[in-house]
Amino acid sequence: xxxxxxxxxxxxxxxxxxxxxxxxxxxxxxxxxxxxxxxxxxxxxxxxxxxxxxxxxxxxxxxxxxxxxxxxxxxxxxxxxxxxxxxxxxxxxxxxxxxxxxxxxxxxxxxxxxxxxxxxxxxxxxxxxxxxxxxxxxxxxxxxxxxxxxxxxxxxxxxxxxxxxxxxxxxxxxxxxxxxxxxxxxxxxxxxxxxxxxxxxxxxxxxxxxxxxxxxxxxxxxxxxxxxxxxxxx
Amino acid sequence: xxxxxxxxxxxxxxxxxxxxxxxxxxxxxxxxxxxxxxxxxxxxxxxxxxxxxxxxxxxxxxxxxxxxxxxxxxxxxxxxxxxxxxxxxxxxxxxxxxxxxxxxxxxxxxxxxxxxxxxxxxxxxxxxxxxxxxxxxxxxxxxxxxxxxxxxxxxxxxxxxxxxxxxxxxxxxxxxxxxxxxxxxxxxxxxxxxxxxxxxxxxxxxxxxxxxxxxxxxxxxxxxxxxxxxxxxxxxxxxxxxxxxxxxxxxxxxxxxxxxxxxxxxxxxxxxxxxxxxxxxxxxxxxxxxxxxxxxxxxxxxxxxxxxxxxxxxxxxxxxxxxxxxxxxxxxxxxxxxxxxxxxxxxxxxx
Numbered sequence: 001x002x003x004x005x006x007x008x009x010x011x012x013x014x015x016x017x018x019x020x021x022x023x024x025x026x027x028x029x030x031x032x033x034x035x036x037x038x039x040x041x042x043x044x045x046x047x048x049x050x051x052x053x054x055x056x057x058x059x060x061x062x063x064x065x066x067x068x069x070x071x072x073x074x075x076x077x078x079x080x081x082x083x084x085x086x087x088x089x090x091x092x093x094x095x096x097x098x099x100x101x102x103x104x105x106x107x108x109x110x111x112x113x114x115x116x117x118x119x120x121x122x123x124x125x126x127x128x129x130x131x132x133x134x135x136x137x138x139x140x141x142x143x144x145x146x147x148x149x150x151x152x153x154x155x156x157x158x159x160x161x162x163x164x165x166x167x168x169x170x171x172x173x174x175x176x177x178x179x180x181x182x183x184x185x186x187x188x189x190x191x192x193x194x195x196x197x198x199x200x201x202x203x204x205x206x207x208x209x210x211x212x213x214x215x216x217x218x219x220x221x222x223x224x225x226x227x228x229x230x231x232x233x234x
Numbered sequence: 235x236x237x238x239x240x241x242x243x244x245x246x247x248x249x250x251x252x253x254x255x256x257x258x259x260x261x262x263x264x265x266x267x268x269x270x271x272x273x274x275x276x277x278x279x280x281x282x283x284x285x286x287x288x289x290x291x292x293x294x295x296x297x298x299x300x301x302x303x304x305x306x307x308x309x310x311x312x313x314x315x316x317x318x319x320x321x322x323x324x325x326x327x328x329x330x331x332x333x334x335x336x337x338x339x340x341x342x343x344x345x346x347x348x349x350x351x352x353x354x355x356x357x358x359x360x361x362x363x364x365x366x367x368x369x370x371x372x373x374x375x376x377x378x379x380x381x382x383x384x385x386x387x388x389x390x391x392x393x394x395x396x397x398x399x400x401x402x403x404x405x406x407x408x409x410x411x412x413x414x415x416x417x418x419x420x421x422x423x424x425x426x427x428x429x430x431x432x433x434x435x436x437x438x439x440x441x442x443x444x445x446x447x448x449x450x451x452x453x454x455x456x457x458x459x460x461x462x463x464x465x466x467x468x469x470x471x472x473x474x475x476x477x478x479x480x481x482x483x484x485x486x487x488x489x490x491x492x493x494x495x496x497x498x499x500x501x502x503x504x505x506x507x508x509x510x511x512x513x514x515x516x517x518x519x520x521x522x523x524x525x526x527x528x529x530x531x532x533x534x535x536x537x538x539x540x541x542x543x544x545x546x547x548x549x550x551x552x553x554x555x556x557x558x559x560x561x562x563x564x565x566x567x568x569x570x571x572x573x574x575x576x577x578x579x580x581x582x583x584x585x
Contacts, residue, residue: 060258060270098268098298112273130275140282141275172274182274182294 002159005193006166006216007209015231021082024122026226028219030211031074031116031233037066039234044069047076047087071109071116074233079105082120099181108176113215123222124202126176128169132214138164145171147190162216167192169218170206177204177220196224238288244307247287252303255280263304267297284310322388326351326360331583332397332425333359335389337413339404339430346403346563353572358579361392363406365506376505378513382412389413397423399579404559405510407432411545415518426582428523428575431559434515434541515545522546523578525571529558553578 012030013019021027045053052072059065076087079102083090092100100109107120113131138161142151146167154163170192175181178199183189191197197204197220207228208218219228237243249261256270267277277297285291292309300306322335325347336347347362354360363385366375375381389398398417402410407429414427524542543550553574557567 058266058269060256060261060265064269064271096298136275140286141278144278144282168275181298182277186278 001153002163002166005170005195005208006162007207009210009212010228010230012230012232015078015233017077017081019081019231021078021120022227022229023082024226025229026119026121026125026219026221026223027229027231028127028217029074029078029118029120029231029233030217031070031118033067033070033111033114033116036074036233037070040070040073041066044073048072049088067111067116071111074116075100075107075109075118078118078120078233079107095179099176099179108173110173110176110217115211115215117211117217119219119221121221121223122226124177124179125222126173126178126220127217128172128176129211129215129217130165130169132161132165132216134161136161143187145186146192147187149190150192153193165216166208166218169216170208170220173218173220174199174204174206177222178202238290238311241304241307241311244288244310245303248284248303248307248310251280251283251287255283261303263302263307265303266301267303267306268301321363321366321385322392323362323364324360325362326354326358329355329357329359331355331357331359331579332399333361333393334399334401334426334579335361335363336430337363337385337400337402337406337409338365339402339406349564349568350572350575353569355576355580358576361389363388363409376509378408378412378509381506381509382409383416385409386413386416397425399426399428399582400424401426401428401430402432403430403563404432405506406430408434408510408513408515411515411518411522412513414520418519424520425585426523426579427520428525428578429540429542430525431527431555431562432540432542433536434545517545517547519547521548522550523553523582524550525553525555525562525575525578527558527562528554528556551578 015029048069052069056065056069059068072092073087076090079090080087082105083102090102092102095101105120106123106125107118108125108127109116109118110127110129111117112129115129117127117129119125119127142154142164146154150167154160154167156163171186171189172182174191174197175183175189191199192206195206197206202222203224204220204222205224206218206220208216210216238247245263249263252261252265252267252270253259255276256267256272258270261270267280272280274294277294281292281294281297288310290310290313292306292313296309297306300309325336336350339346347360351360366381366384375384396417400410400414400417402408410427410429414424417424522542522545524540526540539550539552555562555567555571555574557564557571561567562571
């Protein structure tokens with residue numbers, strides 16, 4: 001059953017800033033952090049706002065600063081391409097639950113492990129990426145996060161860890177798409193075991209796949225049947 | 235359990251939890267969770283660890299608006315422990331008869347009512363009322379009237395209509411009595427007020443006997459308080475645990491609690507102690523069912539009515555039960571007691 005929900009890693013097209021993004025499609029980007037940071041770090045100062053550069057200094061860990069800077073840098077380019085404007089013109093603002101937004105486009109970003117991922121779609125969209133941590137103790141979270149049927153799915157003989165991360169990313173991507181963010185009653189939301197969910201009178205599709213051996217991504221969107229394009233940012 | 239009395243002590247607790255969750259050292263009160271590598275999964279882990287260590291759970295969403303240790307500690311200080319914490323504990327849920335509410339005796343031992351649940355009529359729902367303050371929160375009341383009103387209000391929330399059946403075990407008898415008064419005052423029907431071996435003989439002449447007696451009662455109370463921590467987390471588990479302990483206890487006085495394990499004992503028992511000694515009982519327009527043990531191990535000046543006759547203006551019925559004050563609820567006496575208790579309940583419901 002895990003195979004029905006978790007797709008293998010898709011084929012990625014290389015994205016450079018000259019690609020045109022079809023506005024009827026759902027675009028998913030993977031951004032490898034180390035490699036892209038090496039390549040672009042000297043350009044951050046020209047593209048990012050003063051506020052962003054200051055914010056980067058606030059992180060306790062260097063890797064978080066880097067990830068933040070690259071995330072803003074790459075998303076500025078991607079969004080500018082989509083909106084046909086310049087990367088420096090992009091104005092981010094935060095929604096109530098700290099989701100970065102830009103007027104005129106639906107997108108969502110997530111990061112974990114070696115990657116940042118981003119999705120752009122014609123309608124509301126949520127994406128969640130998790131690096132599968134081998135030492136993460138998820139047992140204590142099961143009751144808080146999952147319904148009885150979801151727990152049954154996770155606690156099967158094999159691949160418990162992958163099942164946990166799979167359902168977690170599915171749930172979180174859905175809640176990011178609906179704009180709810182992490183709700184306080186995650187276990188009352190029995191959503192992660194089907195590919196189509198109705199929430200707040202809207203129908204959402206959830207799609208999950210792997211990146212490498214050790215990352216799982218889920219994307220939730222409202223555009224049923226929309227074609228997915230997978231881009232490797234470089 | 236963690237000290238949650240000051241902002242500073244909460245911050246210390248949080249720093250230790252956040253350092254573990256975020257795998258980072260030397261956090262300061264102004265550290266922002268999300269600037270320190272925190273994401274949704276770590277946030278959830280953190281909230282769950284905070285609940286485990288403090289008995290308080292904050293909604294995840296509150297972390298977004300209060301992302302620093304200092305802010306989160308402030309929230310934690312203000313909220314009440316586990317929001318649905320209640321004095322009411324459902325001992326036996328099912329049944330079509332009106333529910334019986336039994337007030338704790340000398341402490342947390344509403345769990346002593348557990349054997350009763352086994353032998354009581356299948357149609358008889360049963361609730362226990364546990365002492366305030368056992369969840370680590372300050373008991374806001376220092377009078378019997380205040381405590382009884384709190385219990386009464388919780389019962390009203392559980393069942394706003396009635397009729398009500400009340401019982402109080404040991405010192406809880408006095409609380410049940412004051413609760414009955416509260417129900418009568420608002421025009422509710424109290425079908426039964428059962429006093430389970432509570433002695434109120436001459437409360438106002440403070441003889442050494444009375445003082446010694448209440449001391450003894452409270453000593454017992456203190457012993458049982460160490461269950462509090464467990465109880466908040468998992469009442470069901472504690473039931474099972476408690477049953478084991480009670481069995482042990484009956485065989486030999488084997489329980490020695492560690493002082494660290496019941497951090498609230500002093501405060502809770504002090505408050506109740508104070509409340510009991512300041513309480514002035516007034517006769518009440520009610521009939522009382524007094525269940526008293528055959529074997530009396532304390533010397534009392536009114537062994538027949540245990541001092542209750544003048545308070546029950548509509549009459550006092552005495553029902554003798556086997557065992558002594560400590561054992562009448564336990565095997566081998568429990569079944570017998572349940573039968574007597576149920577028959578009186580059924581009699582009262584009929585009227």
